[in-house]
Amino acid sequence: MNRLKGFTLIESVIVIVIMGIAMLTITSFLVPQITRSADPHYQTRAAALGQSAMSMILARGFDQQSDFIGGAIRCSSSDIGSTNCTGTTGSSIPLGPDSGETIATYNDVDDYIGCWEPNGTNSCQDLNLLVGDSATTYHNVRLDVEVVYQDAPSLKQITMTVSASNQQPLTFVALRGNY
Numbered sequence: 001m002n003r004l005k006g007f008t009l010i011e012s013v014i015v016i017v018i019m020g021i022a023m024l025t026i027t028s029f030l031v032p033q034i035t036r037s038a039d040p041h042y043q044t045r046a047a048a049l050g051q052s053a054m055s056m057i058l059a060r061g062f063d064q065q066s067d068f069i070g071g072a073i074r075c076s077s078s079d080i081g082s083t084n085c086t087g088t089t090g091s092s093i094p095l096g097p098d099s100g101e102t103i104a105t106y107n108d109v110d111d112y113i114g115c116w117e118p119n120g121t122n123s124c125q126d127l128n129l130l131v132g133d134s135a136t137t138y139h140n141v142r143l144d145v146e147v148v149y150q151d152a153p154s155l156k157q158i159t160m161t162v163s164a165s166n167q168q169p170l171t172f173v174a175l176r177g178n179y
Helices: 009-035 039-058 127-131
Strands: 114-117 141-151 155-164 170-177
Touching (some): 039 141, 039 170
Antiparallel strands (some): 114 141
16 A cells, blocks of 8 residues: 655645744843843943043042132132132032033033933934044933032032933943032
């Protein structure tokens, strides 16, 4: 007796249906992972940018009225020749960049107040200039910097929020002392 070997049409259809269900199950688990695959990249770059920018800000002086030539006179102190710190009682100068200052001439922590985006979009300052990059590698990133007195006139609190694409914003907080 000569029997034919092979699959019947019904067996083939059952295998195709089972394979279709298996592929549907596998792709329903993988597709959400693909959309989140860039998350670590954005989070790492946002953290690096935040740390770099915060270090740059903290490297500046406490206040515009500080003595930048190495003297010992601090603003709003009892030192002879001391002037009031900006943004404090008795000062007519508010916190923020001083008139005519550019990023290259920022010399105190409150000069960085405001928002920063690539190419200065949305009424923000240019993030490219802040990071020293003519064509930013930080697309879809925004820095928001706020400086307030924590203990006037001794401490300023710098709060920086880094928002990258649709990621959870990262917040950096630092204190700069008047010393």
